[in-house]
């Protein structure tokens with residue numbers, strides 16, 4: 001597969017057919033043969049000797065575009081449709097084409113006696129199988145989309161490793177650039193010649209009938225691919241997979257120049273069945289009509305676009321030096337490279353002569369558009385073939401869509417389909433000319449390989465996202481844990497504070513209660529004391545009362561005694577009163593006697609005296625008595641008073657006593673009640689005190705145990721919290737470190753990415769510069785070519801046909817060198833006559849062209865011409881045409897050419 005590009009490239013320059021169209025004339029028909037051989041030889045491997053002699057090395061050596069390894073011309077195959085009913089029914093029928101598939105030639109008959117010969121990359125007869133057509137035309141393009149080289153090379157050429165290890169290495173270096181390039185397979189031809197048959201046949205009933213589209217997809221499906229399918233109908237692009245999408249615009253990338261139809265549906269192909277379904281849908285949606293030329297004529301250009309994106313790391317052998325250039329990520333893994341490629345499978349609508357197709361009305365309109373776009377395509381191909389500075393790609397949508405396929409960066413294979421009938425000779429000739437011109441179009445095949453920074457970035461972004469999420473998660477976790485710890489600590493603090501508060505409150509309460517109780521007890525004790533005092537007082541009072549009672553008894557007794565004494569005094573008083581009365585009487589009697597005595601005194605003066613005496617005495621006595629009475633009266637009065645007083649006192653004392661007795665009894669009762677109450681109270685208080693004491697003891701115990709528990713809890717919580725805090729701190733540190741590492745990595749990657757970007761930019765610039773150099777080289781080459789053509793033109797009249805002779809000479813030279821090659825298997829089978837005839841031919845050429853001319857060609861600027869001249873001269877020398885010094889000089893020259901040539905295989909035989 002990959003080598004085909006090389007072969008094409010190798011044979012392109014020398015094999016370039018002349019625009020005259022009179023068949024290709026080649027200086028090296030070996031290259032041409034091999035170039036055709038590359039396709040046909042693969043499955044069958046015929047002509048082993050010629051294949052060997054035309055090793056890839058020889059092609060590389062003879063590469064005219066050695067400095068432009070990317071250029072590759074469009075490869076064109078021609079396919080003849082079998083006779084159809086119309087042909088068979090035609091009484092005037094005769095074949096207008098004669099195929100020479102082994103020579104890759106096609107002869108187009110002008111008439112019975114003359115014909116034109118054309119060379120193509122491959123010529124398929126009407127019986128060519130669809131499989132072979134695919135393998136030759138499309139497979140190299142398809143495999144070039146995504147496959148490695150060495151494997152394919154081996155398979156493709158049937159090389160053995162030992163035989164060609166170094167060759168493969170070399171080829172791989174040169175050809176691996178073709179991996180992952182865009183590809184186009186297009187069918188062009190007159191209407192009804194089998195374009196759709198070749199490309200789009202589904203082969204549902206018979207797999208062997210499957211067209212290129214299905215077979216290509218079968219191969220592609222090994223990798224991932226997506227596809228879209230569009231139809232270009234009357235200059236309007238319609239999506240065949242979503243027919244409602246019409247007039248889809250063509251989008252051109254200003255930077256890359258890539259053309260796409262972004263509006264078209266892109267479907268990811270799951271499997272072949274799925275693809276077949278899609279193809280069927282597309283086919284059903286495609287415009288078709290019944291024309292005279294084809295009952296199912298496609299009235300539009302159908303383009304199947306298959307997008308392939310493949311990782312280049314699947315490639316088996318990556319050179320060590322290459323490995324160094326591949327950027328690596330921070331883990332030292334190579335950054336994956338991806339190859340994006342696009343395969344266009346183009347089934348063009350058939351070109352038709354309006355008179356023959358019988359198109360009228362709408363069909364005529366369609367036909368006009370078809371012919372118009374095909375004409376534009378033809379113009380573009382002409383311009384490309386002639387290296388015109390202006391390529392009219394913008395003339396039609398078809399040419400815009402196929403910009404990359406012709407003169408672009410895609411590897412392109414064109415299959416032109418022709419009918420056999422001479423009735424359509426003009427159309428066949430036009431198709432052939434189209435193919436011939438297309439063969440001159442050179443594409444610059446490019447591999448769209450890029451470092452998969454996108455996926456690396458995606459990977460890194462995912463990694464960063466993942467890490468960020470992880471960090472966030474960890475932070476959240478830490479935060480949660482912190483919060484939880486905080487909460488726990490808070491709860492613990494709260495509970496501790498609460499417990500402490502409770503404890504303090506309880507303690508305070510208890511203390512208060514205690515104080516209260518103590519106070520109460522004190523009060524009670526005081527009260528008890530006061531009660532005791534009161535009791536004492538009461539007892540004193542009672543004692544006093546008892547004493548007073550006793551006193552009152554004494555008073556009573558005194559009273560009684562006083563009363564008795566009073567009685568006595570009364571009695572005395574009475575006696576005294578009686579005496580007083582008596583005395584009173586006596587006084588009265590004495591007074592009377594005095595009166596009488598006074599009288600008698602008078603009377604008895606003597607008597608008076610005595611009487612005066614007696615009276616005095618009596619008077620004194622009476623005064624005494626009176627005094628005594630008064631004293632007694634005073635005494636009596638005082639005694640009465642005293643008695644009264646004593647009576648009052650007694651009654652008071654009695655009342656007081658009674659009161660005292662009542663009070664005493666009340667007091668006794670109250671005392672008893674109070675005593676009892678206080679005793680009860682004291683007992684209750686004692687009990688309460690006991691209970692409180694017990695309670696206090698319990699509380700104290702509880703408090704102690706709580707304190708202990710609290711201490712333990714605090715210790716354990718503190719230890720756990722410290723542990724957890726340490727743990728968390730460690731984790732935080734770890735996370736911080738991880739975060740820092742990630743951030744650093746990310747920073748490094750960013751820097752690396754920037755570096756790579758700048759490197760990419762530099763490489764782009766370099767590439768641009770290289771491209772410019774290449775273009776300059778190309779220009780120089782073209783100039784040289786033009787010069788060569790001019791030189792050729794300057795060659796005198798008599799040297800007409802020189803080029804054909806050179807070509808003829810080249811063929812014969814190669815055959816001769818083949819004979820000389822010791823490896824050639826044909827040597828033994830060659831007859832002596834043939835060798836002689838070769839020699840004659842060389843001698844004849846020498847005679848016809850002239851030795852001087854041949855020798856002058858040794859100095860030619862064109863390396864190809866030089867090489868062939870050297871070969872001829874070498875053969876002439878071998879034939880003994882030169883003698884002496886000339887032979888020696890020529891041999892030296894040949895040796896010099898051999899040594900200065902980069903590739904050796906072929907020329908060693910020449911040297912011999």
Ligand SMILES: Nc1ncnc2c1ncn2[C@@H]1O[C@H](COP(=O)(O)OP(=O)(O)OP(=O)(O)O)[C@@H](O)[C@H]1O
Nearest residue numbers: 081190191192193194195196197294297298349350
């Ligand atoms: N190799 C072949 N073997 C058998 N039949 C063929 C072959 N090639 C073409 N045909 C038949 O020829 C007819 C026309 O083929 P097809 O429709 O593929 O032509 P076309 O070039 O696509 O035409 P148009 O441009 O009008 O669409 C079909 O009936 C097809 O079956």
